[in-house]
Amino acid sequence: xxxxxxxxxxxxxxxxxxxxxxxxxxxxxxxxxxxxxxxxxxxxxxxxxxxxxxxxxxxxxxxxxxxxxxxxxxxxxxxxxxxxxxxxxxxxxxxxxxxxxxxxxxxxxxxxxxxxxxxxxxxxxxxxxxxxxxxxxxxxxxxxxxxxxxxxxxxxxxxxxxxxxxxxxxxxxxxxxxxxxxxxxxxxxxxxxxxxxxxxxxxxxxxxxxxxxxxxxxxxxxxxxxxxxxxxxxxxxxxxxxxxxxxxxxxxxxxxxxxxxxxxxxxxx
Amino acid sequence: xxxxxxxxxxxxxxxxxxxxxxxxxxxxxxxxxxxxxxxxxxxxxxxxxxxxxxxxxxxxxxxxxxxxxxxxxxxxxxxxxxxxxxxxxxxxxxxxxxxxxxxxxxxxxxxxxxxxxxxxxxxxxxxxxxxxxxxxxxxxxxxxxxxxxxxxxxxxxxxxxxxxxxxxxxxxxxxxxxxxxxxxxxxxxxxxxxxxxxxxxxxxxxxxxxxxxxxxxxxxxxxxxxxxxxxxxxxxxxxxxxxxxxxxxxxxxxxxxxxxxxxxxxxxxxxxxxxxxxxxxxxxxxxxxxxxxxxxxxxxxxxx
Numbered sequence: 132x133x134x135x136x137x138x139x140x141x142x143x144x145x146x147x148x149x150x151x152x153x154x155x156x157x158x159x160x161x162x163x164x165x166x167x168x169x170x171x172x173x174x175x176x177x178x179x180x181x182x183x184x185x186x187x188x189x190x191x192x193x194x195x196x197x198x199x200x201x202x203x204x205x206x207x208x209x210x211x212x213x214x215x216x217x218x219x220x221x222x223x224x225x226x227x228x229x230x231x232x233x234x235x236x237x238x239x240x241x242x243x244x245x246x247x248x249x250x251x252x253x254x255x256x257x258x259x260x261x262x263x264x265x266x267x268x269x270x271x272x273x274x275x276x277x278x279x280x281x282x283x284x285x286x287x288x289x290x291x292x293x294x295x296x297x298x299x300x301x302x303x304x305x306x307x308x309x310x311x312x313x314x315x316x317x318x319x320x321x322x323x324x325x326x327x328x329x330x331x332x333x334x335x336x337x338x339x340x341x342x343x344x345x346x347x348x349x350x351x352x353x354x355x356x357x358x359x360x361x362x363x364x365x366x367x368x369x370x371x372x373x374x375x376x377x378x379x380x381x382x383x384x385x386x387x388x389x390x391x392x393x394x395x396x397x398x399x400x
Numbered sequence: 401x402x403x404x405x406x407x408x409x410x411x412x413x414x415x416x417x418x419x420x421x422x423x424x425x426x427x428x429x430x431x432x433x434x435x436x437x438x439x440x441x442x443x444x445x446x447x448x449x450x451x452x453x454x455x456x457x458x459x460x461x462x463x464x465x466x467x468x469x470x471x472x473x474x475x476x477x478x479x480x481x482x483x484x485x486x487x488x489x490x491x492x493x494x495x496x497x498x499x500x501x502x503x504x505x506x507x508x509x510x511x512x513x514x515x516x517x518x519x520x521x522x523x524x525x526x527x528x529x530x531x532x533x534x535x536x537x538x539x540x541x542x543x544x545x546x547x548x549x550x551x552x553x554x555x556x557x558x559x560x561x562x563x564x565x566x567x568x569x570x571x572x573x574x575x576x577x578x579x580x581x582x583x584x585x586x587x588x589x590x591x592x593x594x595x596x597x598x599x600x601x602x603x604x605x606x607x608x609x610x611x612x613x614x615x616x617x618x619x620x621x622x623x624x625x626x627x628x629x630x631x632x633x634x635x636x637x638x639x640x641x642x643x644x645x646x647x648x649x650x651x652x653x654x655x656x657x658x659x660x661x662x663x664x665x666x667x668x669x670x671x672x673x674x675x676x677x678x679x680x681x682x683x684x685x686x687x688x689x690x691x692x693x694x695x696x697x698x699x700x701x702x703x704x
Contacts, residue, residue: 235489242483243506
């Protein structure tokens with residue numbers, strides 16, 4: 132009877148060892164989320180309403196149409212994408228950091244049969260799940276306002292999980308290296324905020340200089356989310372969709388491995 | 401002893417960069433033992449506990465728990481351990497009972513069984529009325545008791561307690577001792593670290609004193625006291641008369657500040673002579689304690 136193990140247990144820089152036990156960590160976060168569901172379900176209802184009214188219908192009145200699409204329908208998928216990014220990113224930075232550093236929840240869990248790898252993968256799955264929950268609620272609101280096409284928009288629901296996982300993995304890398312909770316403001320301002328504006332969200336990338344356009348398509352994660360989500364909600368498949376989905380898959384994998392290694396380096400002493 | 405040890409360390413070493421926290425220690429813990437690790441701050445006690453718990457990998461040597469290597473079998477070993485950490489790490493997002501049930505799930509204990517055990521353990525640590533109370537509403541003593549209950553949720557074969565009564569008032573401390581005595585009587589194996597020598601004297605049947613990452617001595621509290629201190633201690637005020645008297649008596653003595661200590665097996669005789677032949681001020685006779693052993697072996701210099 133031996134545990135599954137790697138050939139060099141002292142080495143932090145090996146592939147993550149996945150096990151079903153990570154679902155126990157996911158379940159813990161799920162339970163806590165639904166204990167306070169009244170608070171947690173409010174933002175995904177309120178936020179899209181505010182944006183739709185202020186920017187979509189308000190600002191949209193002056194803008195009219197973009198590429199023949201009413202402005203409110205142009206930004207609806209962007210708002211969904213931003214929500215996927217934000218919920219997963221902030222869950223796996225600030226919230227995970229609080230659980231790790233202040234509440235010592237990770238320490239308590241690794242004293243049970245679960246490993247660090249289980250804790251991290253459970254946290255990442257939870258970040259993705261939260262993105263999935265928020266996007267689903269937002270999609271419902273958008274459907275009621277008639278700003279998204281059905282049934283193609285239903286594809287946003289499974290996609291929000293994948294997109295959430297991408298941002299959860301990126302976020303966890305920052306959490307693993309941050310010296311303090313305040314230092315997490317840097318990735319928020321320097322990485323998330325610029326992306327929020329320059330990923331084809333509120334205006335099309337095509338109006339930017341072509342070099343900037345290309346950089347956004349090659350490097351910015353949120354750009355990929357917007358491309359895919361917009362294709363689904365407008366029922367108009369962009370030729371970039373296969374590229375963006377592959378991009379998300381590969382980058383998620385890279386950051387998943389990296390986040391686990393960095394977390395082991397931080398937590399195993 | 402013919403039986404196999406439940407925990408066995410041979411030349412166990414842990415290094416953090418240049419610092420050697422645990423320096424080649426060897427010990428064996430047997431089933432039913434209450435085994436204590438004593439030592440000043442920085443002696444390496446907590447590091448040793450973390451290696452036994454499979455959360456901190458050793459640098460060198462061997463360490464087996466229940467016959468399994470801590471590096472190759474962490475999951476199987478951890479399933480059999482009950483851990484009470486020094487730092488309170490209860491889940492602050494949950495109530496007392498939810499803490500136990502959620503923790504049970506990490507051990508794959510089925511829901512109904514987990515609920516049953518949680519209720520039993522809440523009664524055992526006298527927190528039954530607090531079952532639906534959030535963690536931040538508990539006193540320090542209640543948190544420690546809940547940690548003990550949590551450590552017992554998987555019916556562990558070995559309990560690892562790191563400073564189980566740290567920061568508790570006397571009532572809280574006695575309650576924990578009472579519970580640990582009950583667990584010991586039921587045949588549990590307990591490994592504990594403590595700063596409180598009275599605690600070690602009451603609870604442990606075997607212990608080691610560590611300092612600077614090394615084990616200085618090993619034995620039962622009684623053995624160690626008679627080996628290093630003698631049965632009794634006579635204490636007198638530190639006056640020149642008392643000192644010259646003791647020199648005449650040819651008793652070995654130590655001077656600590658305003659006090660002279662004589663470790664002896666003939667306390668009455670020493671005290672009598674002190675009273676009769678010199679003017680000693682106050683004289684006190686008491687039984688030798690583990691604290692005397694501890695201070696004798698680790699010195700009186702303050703550690704941080």
